[in-house]
Ligand code: HEC
């Protein structure tokens with residue numbers, strides 16, 4: 001059992017991890033239309049429009065009746081308390097690499113926020129993608145469940161790996177998908193013509209011509225804080241949310257860790273075009 005100080009600490013850690021994992025951007029309607037974490041945000045994907053659910057602790061319309069074990073199972077296995085499979089528009093495919101301890105801290109943080117009554121909206125997706133039971137087959141093809149062991153973190157790049165792949169789910173947008181929505185591992189982080197919400201998402205492997213090979217590490221650390229690119233362009237689209245709610249809230253060490261990891265990835269030549 002956690003003592004009260006343990007709980008306060010895990011809420012504080014949870015707030016940080018929730019920012020790093022970008023939960024708010026997806027689970028809140030843009031521009032103040034809804035309450036924080038009450039869901040209802042439309043995600044336009046090539047497979048249809050998903051509406052994010054309410055993840056406040058309202059007992060009737062949110063997740064107020066969930067145990068922390070239910071929560072860890074949703075985040076790391078993509079399975080609901082009733083046993084149905086989530087669509088991978090919810091990036092449990094990345095969160096599966098999170099430690100159970102971090103998932104529980106996120107739970108403690110969300111539980112500490114005010115519950116909001118806001119019923120969920122059904123998704124607007126066509127068959128066969130709308131068939132929930134098919135997600136089971138999809139998982140066999142494309143989902144690799146993370147372990148329950150705690151990753152060994154020996155260097156800043158190791159920490160960056162965890163921030164990029166377990167929390168920040170950068171690859172969910174920056175890696176292209178096949179026709180069934182599975183991640184194309186050969187083009188890991190090499191950009192996508194219709195990533196995120198159908199946008200063009202650039203190659204962030206350190207390839208000199210088509211990626212970020214001509215950025216310095218400092219360029220990257222400052223981009224992840226301010227959204228300004230080395231050519232003085234401001235960041236656009238969903239990446240702006242990633243920076244505003246996510247990477248700008250991290251410590252400088254963690255932003256540096258992300259940069260260290262990105263420059264350690266094998267460069268992939270891939271020119272992303274619409
Ligand atoms: C890219 C957008 C996106 C991000 C980022 C995201 N989610 Fe979600 N989440 C979704 C979608 C879409 C669903 C609904 C999936 C479905 O219906 O199968 C969902 C479902 C859920 C559910 C299940 C709720 C229920 O009522 O069954 C929980 C819990 C949840 N998310 C928590 C989180 C947490 C915690 C984070 C951050 C660690 C997070 N989500 C980040 C899109 C997102």
Ligand code: HEC
Pocket residue numbers: 163164168169170171172173174195196197199200201202203204211212223229234235236237238239242247258
């Ligand atoms: C929701 C989708 C999404 C996620 C998640 C995401 N990105 Fe992005 N990213 C984008 C888009 C879209 C752009 C293009 C923005 C622009 O052109 O201004 C972008 C641009 C970038 C750029 C600028 C590259 C260039 O050449 O201009 C970098 C660097 C970057 N992202 C790093 C990251 C990192 C690191 C993460 C994880 C912490 C991440 N992104 C997560 C969608 C995403």
